[in-house]
Amino acid sequence: MKAIVTRFAPSPTGTLHIGGVRTALFNYVYAKQNNGKFLIRIEDTDTERSTKEYEKNILDNLTSIGLKPDEDPINQSERNEIYLKAAEKIFQSGNAYWCDCSQEELEEMRKAQIAAGKKPMYDGRSRNLGLEKSDKTVLRLATPEDGEIIVNDLIRGEIKFNNNELDDLILLRSDGSPTYHLCNVVDDYEQKVTTVIRGEDHISNTPRQIHIQNALGYPELEYAHLPLVLGTDKKRLSKRNAATSLEEYRDRGYLDSAILNALARLGWSQGENDVFYMNDLIKEFNIKDVQKAGAIFDITKLDWLNSQHLANLSIESFKEQLQPFLQQLDIDIENHENSNKLIEAMRTSDNTLSGIAKSLIPYYKDIKEYDEKAIKKFINDKNILTEIRDLLDKIDIWNQEVIDSVLKEYQLKNELSVPEVNQPIRIALTGSTKSPGLGLTLSIFTKNKAIERINKLLDKLS
RNA sequence: GUCCCGUUCGUCUAGAGGCCUAGGACACCGGGUUUUCAUCCCGGCAACAGGGGUUCGACUCCCCUACGGGAUGCCA
Numbered sequence: 001m002k003a004i005v006t007r008f009a010p011s012p013t014g015t016l017h018i019g020g021v022r023t024a025l026f027n028y029v030y031a032k033q034n035n036g037k038f039l040i041r042i043e044d045t046d047t048e049r050s051t052k053e054y055e056k057n058i059l060d061n062l063t064s065i066g067l068k069p070d071e072d073p074i075n076q077s078e079r080n081e082i083y084l085k086a087a088e089k090i091f092q093s094g095n096a097y098w099c100d101c102s103q104e105e106l107e108e109m110r111k112a113q114i115a116a117g118k119k120p121m122y123d124g125r126s127r128n129l130g131l132e133k134s135d136k137t138v139l140r141l142a143t144p145e146d147g148e149i150i151v152n153d154l155i156r157g158e159i160k161f162n163n164n165e166l167d168d169l170i171l172l173r174s175d176g177s178p179t180y181h182l183c184n185v186v187d188d189y190e191q192k193v194t195t196v197i198r199g200e201d202h203i204s205n206t207p208r209q210i211h212i213q214n215a216l217g218y219p220e221l222e223y224a225h226l227p228l229v230l231g232t233d234k235k236r237l238s239k240r241n242a243a244t245s246l247e248e249y250r251d252r253g254y255l256d257s258a259i260l261n262a263l264a265r266l267g268w269s270q271g272e273n274d275v276f277y278m279n280d281l282i283k284e285f286n287i288k289d290v291q292k293a294g295a296i297f298d299i300t301k302l303d304w305l306n307s308q309h310l311a312n313l314s315i316e317s318f319k320e321q322l323q324p325f326l327q328q329l330d331i332d333i334e335n336h337e338n339s340n341k342l343i344e345a346m347r348t349s350d351n352t353l354s355g356i357a358k359s360l361i362p363y364y365k366d367i368k369e370y371d372e373k374a375i376k377k378f379i380n381d382k383n384i385l386t387e388i389r390d391l392l393d394k395i396d397i398w399n400q401e402v403i404d405s406v407l408k409e410y411q412l413k414n415e416l417s418v419p420e421v422n423q424p425i426r427i428a429l430t431g432s433t434k435s436p437g438l439g440l441t442l443s444i445f446t447k448n449k450a451i452e453r454i455n456k457l458l459d460k461l462s
Numbered sequence: 463g464u465c466c467c468g469u470u471c472g473u474c475u476a477g478a479g480g481c482c483u484a485g486g487a488c489a490c491c492g493g494g495u496u497u498u499c500a501u502c503c504c505g506g507c508a509a510c511a512g513g514g515g516u517u518c519g520a521c522u523c524c525c526c527u528a529c530g531g532g533a534u535g536c537c538a
Binding site for chain 1: 463464465466467468469472473474475476485486487488489496497498499500501502530531532533534535536537538
């Protein structure tokens, strides 16, 4: 069995797209589970739209999320001679010809075809003219006029195309530069790619590319066309309907492993198990089981997966992941009497790291704003707070159990309801009524700090 | 228009002719645990696009229709 080689071939015309990550992921996993190689090729033949910044963004992000190629990426823009040589070979074999139709002429032709109810396609009018190369000619592939081409797709099975549906595509532009189809086919061959895993939008390109392969005498490839990632409007995921850039998701506090999990789960499932990691994927993934229909990318599922991945982290790696988000809020994670206890208590407060970081603010910084509605609702009698403060102040061993029992005793002795005792303290300490268990919350702070916060609220109320 | 691909709960999916009274997960709703919030636990709601075949039997196979998507570039 020959070694599998897959590739991800992005155009650097934007930052790394979440859909691109999924394509790259499936390529990566398929290669790895077959002990093969995963390659990256930068398709930057569109010099107008391609930039080095985008290229760097794509490469950096792929690597950092764990989809590292097994060889250095190649750039199509640096491989012109190779494509030109291939084009020459096709021309020499009689499978291509020069065509001098102007863009206007082609435009008119298409309009006429549409008007006549026909499929707009190049009609091959220059095919037998025997034109010579000039600065006005493009090189076109002479596609077989009849017969059919069968694309064997790992996911969809056989897909048939009639050759008469395919027109003579352009191999070389009039400025001499090679087009996407040519470069793509030549590079797959040169990079010894065996398996092309790409988006469903490329299905109709496939028979055309096979014709180029045939003209060049290249071996057949394996194909797998992935269903598209859709936005909630069922249209393909784009900036119009969702965040599309991988970086945006990372910035919002989603773990790489959760993003990958969510993306893999979109179109593929592993029994009844929803939470999995790269290792599981490499072990269990089967490209033949990939769904055929496009799938909507649902952020709530990502939220949940993220919470699961977050929960599976050790306290050390959780802190490590959280660090940058706290830094953004100008918080030093260790700048707290009891940071481990605090983080452990608060790590389930939100589904994302940025959300968790936000909910930690009251523990690191002075309370700027109190929840006024809560104050109204729970603090009718300031004396309760004063008395509790004094009781707390007398505690010698400042820990969760002692604090809890002191509060309980006070509550029972004064025949108060639990919220009457607890909520005011909570508001004093965090500004809101949301916090971990009271004894725990109090013990996270030093006694002095806790008293100080209660006093501050009392001041405000007086 | 033409060609291609597709269509199971709101969403992601299981389902390879009888195992389906269509299963799971997320979301949602209700209950419990937690003195609050979150976590966690339990329960509930909810789908085979429609119509014809084939078959003793169809979510599963075939055909048609509808709907959705993709392609139809000297973009990739």
